[in-house]
Amino acid sequence: MTTIAHDLDRRNERITTGLVASTLTITRRAALRYLRTPQLIVMATVQMSLFFLIYRYMFGGAIQAGSVPYVDYLVPGFIATGVLFSGIGAAVATAEDVEQGFVDRLRSLPIPRSSVLAARVLADTAILALAAAVTVAIAFAVGFRLHGSLLDGLAAFGLVIVFGFAFEWLFVTMGLFAGTGQAAQGMGMIVFPLAFVSSAYVTVASMPGWLQVFAKHQPLTDMVDAVRGLTLGTRARVELGHPSSYYVARSLVWTAAILAVAVPLAVARYRRG
Amino acid sequence: MTATIEARALEKRYRKSRALDGLELVAEPGGVTAVLGPNGAGKTTFVRAVATLLRLDSGTLRVFGHDVGREPERVRRLLGLAGQFAAVEPAMSGRENLELVARLYGQDRRTARASAQRVLEQLGLVEPADRLVRTYSGGMRRRLDLGASLVGQPRLLLLDEPTTGLDPRSRIELWDAIRALVETGTDVLLTTQYLDEADQLAGRIVIIDHGRTIAEGTPAELKCRVGGHVIEVHTQRRDQLATIAETLARLDHGEAQIDEATRRVTVGADSAGDGLGAAVSALDAAGVEIDDIALRQPTLDEVFLALTGRSATDEAAAA
Numbered sequence: 001m002t003t004i005a006h007d008l009d010r011r012n013e014r015i016t017t018g019l020v021a022s023t024l025t026i027t028r029r030a031a032l033r034y035l036r037t038p039q040l041i042v043m044a045t046v047q048m049s050l051f052f053l054i055y056r057y058m059f060g061g062a063i064q065a066g067s068v069p070y071v072d073y074l075v076p077g078f079i080a081t082g083v084l085f086s087g088i089g090a091a092v093a094t095a096e097d098v099e100q101g102f103v104d105r106l107r108s109l110p111i112p113r114s115s116v117l118a119a120r121v122l123a124d125t126a127i128l129a130l131a132a133a134v135t136v137a138i139a140f141a142v143g144f145r146l147h148g149s150l151l152d153g154l155a156a157f158g159l160v161i162v163f164g165f166a167f168e169w170l171f172v173t174m175g176l177f178a179g180t181g182q183a184a185q186g187m188g189m190i191v192f193p194l195a196f197v198s199s200a201y202v203t204v205a206s207m208p209g210w211l212q213v214f215a216k217h218q219p220l221t222d223m224v225d226a227v228r229g230l231t232l233g234t235r236a237r238v239e240l241g242h243p244s245s246y247y248v249a250r251s252l253v254w255t256a257a258i259l260a261v262a263v264p265l266a267v268a269r270y271r272r273g
Numbered sequence: 274m275t276a277t278i279e280a281r282a283l284e285k286r287y288r289k290s291r292a293l294d295g296l297e298l299v300a301e302p303g304g305v306t307a308v309l310g311p312n313g314a315g316k317t318t319f320v321r322a323v324a325t326l327l328r329l330d331s332g333t334l335r336v337f338g339h340d341v342g343r344e345p346e347r348v349r350r351l352l353g354l355a356g357q358f359a360a361v362e363p364a365m366s367g368r369e370n371l372e373l374v375a376r377l378y379g380q381d382r383r384t385a386r387a388s389a390q391r392v393l394e395q396l397g398l399v400e401p402a403d404r405l406v407r408t409y410s411g412g413m414r415r416r417l418d419l420g421a422s423l424v425g426q427p428r429l430l431l432l433d434e435p436t437t438g439l440d441p442r443s444r445i446e447l448w449d450a451i452r453a454l455v456e457t458g459t460d461v462l463l464t465t466q467y468l469d470e471a472d473q474l475a476g477r478i479v480i481i482d483h484g485r486t487i488a489e490g491t492p493a494e495l496k497c498r499v500g501g502h503v504i505e506v507h508t509q510r511r512d513q514l515a516t517i518a519e520t521l522a523r524l525d526h527g528e529a530q531i532d533e534a535t536r537r538v539t540v541g542a543d544s545a546g547d548g549l550g551a552a553v554s555a556l557d558a559a560g561v562e563i564d565d566i567a568l569r570q571p572t573l574d575e576v577f578l579a580l581t582g583r584s585a586t587d588e589a590a591a592a
Contacts, residue, residue, distance in 0.1 A: 015346045017379035025376045029362055036364040036405065101360035105421065108324040108354040109377045110346055272328075 015110060022111040023118045030093070030123030044086070044131065049138055052078055055201065056142050063202055066239045068232065072147065075139040076156065076228035077200030079132055081220060083164035084195050086131050087171040088188035090124040094175025095184035103270075117266055121168045128164040132157065148233025152244075156230035159251065163223050166255045169262035176269040200224045219254035226251040275338040277302050277429055277460045278323060283332035285318055285484070292318040293329070294484035300477070305451070305461040307475035309468065311577070315484035316464035317357070320433045323462065324354045336429060352429045353422030357437055361417050363407035367398055370406060370417060371424050378425035385424075392420040396450055412443025419450060423459075430454065432463045436470060448473055469570050472496075480580065488580050496571070498579060503572075504552050506538045507565040514538060520559045524551055539575075542568065 034040060055074055065073035097103045097120075106116045136157065146153040171188075178184035197211055198204075198220035204212055215221055229236035229244025236244045278300040285293040292315050300306040308316050321327050322334055325345040334341040336348045361370045368389050375385035393402045396416045406414060415435065422430055432451070436444045451474055455461060465471055471478045472492040480488040480495070488495060496502075506517055514536065518529040521540040529540040542548035549568040556563055571579075 014379055015350055017377055021379075022377055025373060029365065029373055032369075033362060033364040099358075101356040101358035102362070104321070104324070104326055104356055105354060105360040105374075106377070107326055108349060108352065109374070109425075110349040110379065111377050 017109075017111045019112045019115055019118075022115040023122065026106065026116060026119035027123045027126075030120060031126060033093070034123070034127055040089075044089075045134060048082065048085075048131065048135060052135065052138060053142070059201075064206075065203055068147075068235060068239055069143070071139075071143045072145065072232065073228070074201065075136075075144040076231050077198075077224045079135050079139070079160055080163065080224045080227050081191075081195040081198070081200045082132060082135055083128055083160060083167055084191040084220070086124070086128045087164070087167045088185065088191060089127075090120070090168055091171040091175040091178065091184040091188050092181045093124070094120055094172050095178045096181045098176060099180050113270065114267070117172060117270055120172050121165065124168045124171075125161065125165045128168070129161050132160050132164070146231050146233070147235055148230060148244075152230040152233065156227045159223070159227055159230070159248065162255060163219075163251070166258040166262070169266055170258060173262050173266040173269060176266060194218060194220050198224055199228075219251070219258065222247055222250040222254055274302060276300060276335070277337060278306070278462060279333070279335045280319070280323075281333045283319070283322065283334060283484075284330045285315075285322065285327065286330055291484050293322070293332075296332075296481060296484055297486045298479050298489075300460065300462055302460055303458075304476040305455055305463055305474045307471035307478045308462065308464045308481060309466070309471045309478055309576075310464075310481040311466065314482045316481065317433055318484070319481070320354075320431050320462070320464055323348075324352065324431055325349055350425075351427060352431055353425055353427035354431045355415075355419045355422040355433070355435060357434045361406050361414055361421060364405060366403050366405055367409070367413075367417050367420075368393065368402045371420055374421045375424040380424075388424040388426075392423050395423070395453070396420045397446075410443075412439055412446065415439060415443065415447060416450060419447065423454070428460060430459050430461045432461060434464055434466065437466070444470075468572060468576055472570060480576070482577075495576065502542045502548070502568050502570060503575060504540050504542045504549060505567050505569060506552075506556070506563055508536050508538075508561065508563050510562050511536060513561045516559055516561050517556060517563070520555050520561070521552060524548070524555055541571075 055078065056071055060070040060074065063070055103116065107113065174187045175184045178187050193214075197207070197215050198218060199215065200220060204215045204221065207215055225240055226244065226247035229240055229242075229247050232239055232244070240247065276299050278298060280296055280298040283293045283296040284291070294315075296315065296319060298306075298308070298319075308319060310316050318327070322329055322341065323336060325341055325348050329342065337351055339347045339351070341348050362373070365373070371389035371392055372385045375388045376382070380388060393399045396419065398413065398416060398420065401409065401413065406417065409417065419432070419435065435451070436447055439447065448470070451461060451463070461474075463471070463474060476491065478489065478492055478495055479486055488498070490498075504521065506521070508514065508517060511533070514531050514533065517538045518531050518540075521529045521538060524540075529538050531538050542552075549566070553566060556566070
């Protein structure tokens with residue numbers, strides 16, 4: 001018995017494959033799965049653009065959003081809530097990996113267990129960044145303009161990715177608990193109240209009182225206002241009531257809170273198997 | 274010599290059920306051990322426990338002497354898992370899938386490429402290697418899944434119902450692949466619902482039910498306990514079922530079972546060839562019209578009936 005143990009020690013100097021190497025390997029697979037399904041990308045882009053144009057040109061005419069043009073009001077909201085809608089895809093993909101045994105295979109391999117979740121979140125955040133960039137391009141094409149500095153604009157984009165990263169953990173947790181793609185899709189419906197009962201598309205002040213209570217106390221409103229504040233420049237204070245730094249700080253507190261809840265939940269669920 | 278797998282008094286409870294209820298199993302090095310049992314017997318739970326995928330409530334489980342709970346990393350290094358589902362990525366080619374798993378075993382790029390090539394050749398997947406897996410047939414996917422469990426050159430291969438849902442030809446191809454592996458010195462633990470599969474591949478069969486071991490032995494030993502083979506007769510004539518049963522019973526095979534619904538009579542046969550020949554002549558002499566007569570292996574259901582006095586499928590249906 002000792003000889004066998006000895007041989008093994010020599011053959012496998014490292015028992016576990018490195019965290020970075022295994023994370024990147026699994027990330028690549030998750031990204032390829034998406035990139036090699038062009039239908040998925042085309043469908044998602046077309047759908048997103050259509051909704052965007054409907055808001056911009058159809059509802060937009062009837063919506064009052066303070067003194068700024070509606071397109072400048074809408075774009076930050078549309079992009080910030082966009083991370084929620086791409087998050088549903090992450091929940092479904094995670095659940096399908098569980099359902100189809102891919103997670104079992106990964107868990108049976110000599111890799112750090114955290115690399116599987118990290119890879120999922122990394123890949124989905126990258127995809128979400130890509131989608132956000134496409135939306136930004138369309139936004140500029142239909143008349144959206146930055147009123148602050150370019151740097152503020154980049155910071156706003158960065159914030160969207162940070163929010164997206166935090167929400168990814170929530171969606172991955174959802175996917176792990178759902179266990180099947182269909183169930184995950186169903187659980188994904190939770191994004192609708194979050195996205196619509198917020199300051200993303202219309203002002204909170206225009207909502208009935210009871211909805212305002214929810215809209216003011218949920219993360220999306222602060223996140224949207226943070227992004228909006230950064231793109232409105234000096235007009236932010238007038239339009240929103242506080243300087244953009246106020247909303248940025250609040251939204252980052254929300255982000256931290258989401259991560260503090262979702263990461264341990266996802267890890268615990270993943271470990272239990 | 275250290276046992277490949279040593280399981281003592283394994284228990285795993287889920288909210289309502291006991292998936293493992295004192296399971297005992299020892300798999301010796303060299304060859305295939307088959308875990309045979311009906312749906313819900315605890316086969317998959319056991320494989321998942323060996324693969325370090327779940328925490329046991331009690332009992333000891335060692336793989337090559339390493340405790341699964343205390344040294345899971347070492348155990349993972351030594352085994353490969355292929356499941357009921359083909360856990361391969363459809364949006365990647367066969368080669369890419371194998372390289373992915375090889376990289377996760379810690380192989381560098383060049384070694385991973387060589388391992389993938391070796392496995393592709395071993396499983397006859399060289400020709401479709403660079404096509405996306407989404408274009409593969411079910412059998413090809415299953416073979417690739419088996420391949421993915423091999424790139425790390427495991428010393429123990431876990432196969433959870435590897436042929437469930439495959440057509441007969443793919444099944445036989447996969448059996449051949451498994452046999453070839455065993456020749457290269459890999460130990461295999463296989464779960465199956467099919468007695469013939471266990472018989473084809475395994476040197477040792479462990480029958481489990483309700484999370485407990487109820488019988489074990491070589492295929493020959495177990496079949497002996499069941500009564501060797503079974504002669505099965507089909508007829509169009511419902512009125513002749515009784516005559517057929519009487520005729521077969523007179524051949525000293527013991528009591529014949531009549532299944533009215535499928536117009537079928539079955540009877541145990543101890544010695545293979547002679548039994549069938551004698552049955553054909555006896556039925557001919559009795560002047561009954563038969564559609565089909567065959568000598569076959571007992572099914573899991575019949576093994577169960579012999580070992581436990583009750584049917585495996587009734588149990589599953591009731592659960």
